[in-house]
Amino acid sequence: MIFNPQKECENKESRKKMQFALLKNLVEHVYNSVPFYKAKFDAAGIKPADIKCLEDIAKLPFTTKSDLRETYPYGLLAVPQADIVEIHMSSGTTGTPVVDAYTERDLDDWAEAMARTLSGAGACHTDTVQNAYGYGLFTGGMGVHHGAKKLGATIIPISSGNTEKQLMLMRDFNTTLFSCTPSYAMYMAERAKELGIDIKSLPVRAGLFGAEPWSEGIRKKIEEDWNIKAYDVYGLTEITGPGVAFECEYQAGMHVNEDLFYPEIINPDTGEPVPDGTKGELVFTTLTKQGTPLIRYRTRDITFIIPEECSCGRTTRRIHRLFGRTDDMLIIRGVNVFPSQIENALVEIHGVEPNYQIIVDRNAQTHLDDAELHVEVSESQFSDETKDLESLRSKIDNVMKSKLGIHLKIKLVEPKSIERSTGKSKRVIDKRTY
Ligand code: ADP
Numbered sequence: 001m002i003f004n005p006q007k008e009c010e011n012k013e014s015r016k017k018m019q020f021a022l023l024k025n026l027v028e029h030v031y032n033s034v035p036f037y038k039a040k041f042d043a044a045g046i047k048p049a050d051i052k053c054l055e056d057i058a059k060l061p062f063t064t065k066s067d068l069r070e071t072y073p074y075g076l077l078a079v080p081q082a083d084i085v086e087i088h089m090s091s092g093t094t095g096t097p098v099v100d101a102y103t104e105r106d107l108d109d110w111a112e113a114m115a116r117t118l119s120g121a122g123a124c125h126t127d128t129v130q131n132a133y134g135y136g137l138f139t140g141g142m143g144v145h146h147g148a149k150k151l152g153a154t155i156i157p158i159s160s161g162n163t164e165k166q167l168m169l170m171r172d173f174n175t176t177l178f179s180c181t182p183s184y185a186m187y188m189a190e191r192a193k194e195l196g197i198d199i200k201s202l203p204v205r206a207g208l209f210g211a212e213p214w215s216e217g218i219r220k221k222i223e224e225d226w227n228i229k230a231y232d233v234y235g236l237t238e239i240t241g242p243g244v245a246f247e248c249e250y251q252a253g254m255h256v257n258e259d260l261f262y263p264e265i266i267n268p269d270t271g272e273p274v275p276d277g278t279k280g281e282l283v284f285t286t287l288t289k290q291g292t293p294l295i296r297y298r299t300r301d302i303t304f305i306i307p308e309e310c311s312c313g314r315t316t317r318r319i320h321r322l323f324g325r326t327d328d329m330l331i332i333r334g335v336n337v338f339p340s341q342i343e344n345a346l347v348e349i350h351g352v353e354p355n356y357q358i359i360v361d362r363n364a365q366t367h368l369d370d371a372e373l374h375v376e377v378s379e380s381q382f383s384d385e386t387k388d389l390e391s392l393r394s395k396i397d398n399v400m401k402s403k404l405g406i407h408l409k410i411k412l413v414e415p416k417s418i419e420r421s422t423g424k425s426k427r428v429i430d431k432r433t434y
C-alpha cells in the first residue's frame, strides 16, 4: 500500500515546483535567522535572491559533519529553543556525536516519512511492529516508533537486546514485522538456533533493516533464515533519522522522500554535481525542517540515483543500496576497498560465516597500510585438522584476490569469537595513529 499517494505519486513537474518553493523559503529563512548560514553564504558570495531555480541549489555551499560538531549543541537552531520538543544525537560511529533538534512539525514529517517506509515494507494498521532498534538518543528506535504510531499499527517498543524475550514476544503477540540492524537480525537467528527455536515458524512476514551497511548476500541469508522479506531503510540523524529513503515491494533501490529531503550526488573529490545514474557522494537538503535545517549536507555515503520510474507507482527517485561510506573506505596498497565488498564475497564461501573484522594498521617500516581480515569458521567446518583449515584459508585468499584485486592477510578465527552486536556492528578496527 502507498501511504500517501498524493505526495509519493505526484507528477514530477509539480513536485519540482514545490521543491523549489520550499528551497527558496528555506534559504531566506536560514540566511536571516542562523548566523552560521549567513557567514557561510556571505563567504561564498551568495545571496538568497541568487536562487532562481531548483538547479541553483548547486551554487550554495555544503554543510559538513565538522560544521555540525563546531556548532554543538545549538548553533544551527533556526527556531526559538522553546519550540523544540525532542532531541536526538548520532551514535558516534565515527567520532563526536552531532545533534538533531525537532519541532512538533518536524516530528510529524519524520512520522510521515517512516509511515511511508513501513507501508513500503507492506505494513498497515492491522500489523504488529516489534521495534528492536535501540530507543534513546539514537534515531532508530524513536523513528520507527513515530512512524508505526502514525500508521496505526500495534507497536512493541522492546528496544535492542534481550534476544530470548524478543523471540518470545514475536510468538506471543503475533509480530508481523520487526525492525533492527541487519547484524542484530543475524544474531537473533543464531541465538534462536542455540535455544532450539524455529524462527521460520514465527508469524513474522517482514523485517525492516538499516542503520548500517549490509550487502545483498546478507539480505538473502536473513530472508532464508527467517523466512521473511527483508527491506532496506536508509537515514541519518543529521537529516532527521531513518525514513529518508526506503524500499518498496520491488526492492530495486530506495525511494527518497523527495518532498522532504532533496537529494544530490556529487563527485566527492571536486564537489561537482554528477548526473543521475553516476556513483558519488549523497548530499541532502532538508526542505521542510524547522529545528535544525541543513543545506547541502554531505553524508559521506556512496550511492547513485536511479531516475527511472518504479513499477510500484511512486514517482520519487530512488537511490541504489548504499555502497558504504567514504570514511569506511580502506585504501590498501592503492586499491579502494569497502567492507561491503568483503561481506559479499564471504557469503558465497562455504565453511565460513559472514562474521568478520578488518584490522587496519600501518607498518612501522614501510609506512604502508596493512589490513588483516579475521573470518569466523562455521561450526560445522571447524576441525582441528590444520590442513583443512589451511585449504579454507587459501580459498578465501583466492576469492578476495579475484574480487578485490589485492591480497589480504587472512586469519581464521573460532566460531562465535567475533563480538556480536545488538545495534550497529563494528567491522573495521583502525589501529593507525595519524
Ligand atoms: P553515525 O554516523 O554515528 O553512525 P547515524 O546513527 O545517524 O550516525 O547513522 C547514519 C549512517 O548510517 C548513514 O550515514 C549511513 O552511513 C549508515 N546507514 C544508515 N542506513 C543505512 C543503510 N540502509 N545502508 C547502509 N548504510 C546505512
Ligand code: ZN
Pocket (backbone or CB within 6 Å): 248, 249, 250, 255, 310, 311, 312, 313, 314
Ligand atoms: Zn517502487
